[in-house]
Amino acid sequence: LTDVKAEGNHLLHDDCMTPDLVTALEIPERSVLRAFDINGPRYTSYPTADRFVESFDAARWTLHANAPRPGAVKPRDRGVSVYVHVPFCPDVCFYCACNKIVTRDPAKIERYLGYLEREIAARGAVARERGKVARVHFGGGTPNVLSEPQFKRILVALKQAFEVDAEPELSIEIDPRVTSTAQLAMLAQLGFVRLSMGVQDFDPDVQKSIRRIQPEEMTAAALRDARSFGFRSINIDLIHGLPRQTLASYERTIERTLALAPDRIATFGYAHLPARFPAQRRIVDAELPTAEARLDMQCLALVRCTQAGYVALGMDHYARPDDSLAVAFRHGVMQRNFQGYDTHASSELIGVGVSAISATPLSYSQNHRSLDDYYSAIDADEIPVARGIELGADDLLRRDIIASLMCRFVVDKSAIEESHLVDFDTHFAVEIDALAPHVKAGLVMLTPEAIEVTARGRWLVRVIAMVFDRHLQSTAGMHRYSRVM
Numbered sequence: 001l002t003d004v005k006a007e008g009n010h011l012l013h014d015d016c017m018t019p020d021l022v023t024a025l026e027i028p029e030r031s032v033l034r035a036f037d038i039n040g041p042r043y044t045s046y047p048t049a050d051r052f053v054e055s056f057d058a059a060r061w062t063l064h065a066n067a068p069r070p071g072a073v074k075p076r077d078r079g080v081s082v083y084v085h086v087p088f089c090p091d092v093c094f095y096c097a098c099n100k101i102v103t104r105d106p107a108k109i110e111r112y113l114g115y116l117e118r119e120i121a122a123r124g125a126v127a128r129e130r131g132k133v134a135r136v137h138f139g140g141g142t143p144n145v146l147s148e149p150q151f152k153r154i155l156v157a158l159k160q161a162f163e164v165d166a167e168p169e170l171s172i173e174i175d176p177r178v179t180s181t182a183q184l185a186m187l188a189q190l191g192f193v194r195l196s197m198g199v200q201d202f203d204p205d206v207q208k209s210i211r212r213i214q215p216e217e218m219t220a221a222a223l224r225d226a227r228s229f230g231f232r233s234i235n236i237d238l239i240h241g242l243p244r245q246t247l248a249s250y251e252r253t254i255e256r257t258l259a260l261a262p263d264r265i266a267t268f269g270y271a272h273l274p275a276r277f278p279a280q281r282r283i284v285d286a287e288l289p290t291a292e293a294r295l296d297m298q299c300l301a302l303v304r305c306t307q308a309g310y311v312a313l314g315m316d317h318y319a320r321p322d323d324s325l326a327v328a329f330r331h332g333v334m335q336r337n338f339q340g341y342d343t344h345a346s347s348e349l350i351g352v353g354v355s356a357i358s359a360t361p362l363s364y365s366q367n368h369r370s371l372d373d374y375y376s377a378i379d380a381d382e383i384p385v386a387r388g389i390e391l392g393a394d395d396l397l398r399r400d401i402i403a404s405l406m407c408r409f410v411v412d413k414s415a416i417e418e419s420h421l422v423d424f425d426t427h428f429a430v431e432i433d434a435l436a437p438h439v440k441a442g443l444v445m446l447t448p449e450a451i452e453v454t455a456r457g458r459w460l461v462r463v464i465a466m467v468f469d470r471h472l473q474s475t476a477g478m479h480r481y482s483r484v485m
């Protein structure tokens with residue numbers, strides 16, 4: 001532990017002043033981390049989904065999906081993305097904060113697919129002209145509970161409803177406990193090229209405490225199979241802050257993960273919000289690691305992953321230098337979307353399935369979260385939109401700033417001024433003043449041309465982005481968010 005702290009505090013310090021985006025993170029002092037470790041959004045969108053309102057309904061989505069695109073379309077935004085939500089899981093994991101339905105009843109899944117096909121057809125009837133579908137992502141829940149005919153049904157429905165690229169990028173979240181060699185071969189055959197595997201922790205005792213028993217060999221076999229079938233950009237998700245985790249046990253998990261050499265590693269912090277997520281009430285509070293221990297784990301992940309040659313893309317994402325995400329980061333074009341960091345943005349996103357989120361250049365919207373409401377809307381021949389938000393000029397301006405901070409760790413004031421026709425320093429005088437404590441702590445540098453997040457500030461980039469979030473100007477409702485560290 002002493003070694004990690006000592007090494008962490010000086011990690012790649014000499015690189016901190018280089019302008020290269022690939023400068024590694026530097027770990028700030030504990031007093032700074034503690035002072036800025038507040039609750040805050042993860043900014044997979046701005047405004048964040050908790051700002052969506054019910055007055056944005058299916059009619060508003062239809063209006064936006066038919067509207068001409070505003071201004072020039074940025075090259076990275078080209079092509080339509082589709083997100084397919086498959087909410088079913090055979091068992092519940094106690095840490096889960098996803099919108100899932102625990103069932104092993106194949107009839108329930110079949111019924112859902114019927115509705116999904118109807119939603120895809122209805123969305124296509126409105127939005128076919130938005131452009132070619134370039135990417136399809138299956139998320140959940142556990143999307144790999146679907147069988148080959150069921151995957152085919154969805155892909156056929158998409159091809160009938162939309163114009164789809166000859167070779168769209170197909171990606172999927174996989175639960176290794178549910179997959180098999182045959183299933184991974186089938187997915188590769190269907191054209192899936194990217195996958196993300198949930199692991200969370202390899203320690204058997206931690207796995208017991210979260211009710212997710214997943215032997216290491218099971219994960220290793222799924223990864224080997226996926227590689228042999230040609231999948232690229234294989235990601236492993238880990239979580240720190242889980243019950244019964246210790247620094248030593250987490251270190252073993254990191255080492256085993258590195259031994260598997262995935263292309264990407266995400267190390268999320270567990271957000272314990274039992275009032276919001278009933279499954280988390282089964283977690284024993286007394287078994288949770290302390291805030292200090294969580295910080296140690298996060299530091300350790302950074303030290304070990306970067307020592308092993310991974311590029312640190314922010315405080316919790318790592319990629320091998322030749323992975324497309326690391327390349328995008330190096331070139332300053334990494335983006336943020338509802339799946340986290342990615343190589344593309346989501347300004348044309350069709351989300352289908354219960355709770356799925358859609359985006360047009362000037363709106364976000366979300367489907368009904370309960371199956372009953374979702375089915376009722378489709379039975380009434382409606383697009384199943386439950387809520388959403390229209391983006392005004394101020395939202396677009398702040399979205400650009402927050403995206404730039406989160407993905408590139410710098411805001412180029414003149415680029416913002418040109419795009420949004422504002423005088424940056426006058427328009428954001430209050431926000432610039434509010435950054436004084438961050439500047440004092442060495443997290444941010446203010447220059448006449450830019451706001452630059454320092455190497456040590458990258459750990460706390462969410463706190464810096466929060467300064468520009470108009471919706472957070474009152475502190476009401478902050479309890480909805482998890483801690484930033």
Ligand code: SF4
Binds near residue numbers: 088091093096175198
């Ligand atoms: S964590 Fe994933 S696999 Fe576990 S219950 Fe939640 S959605 Fe299902």
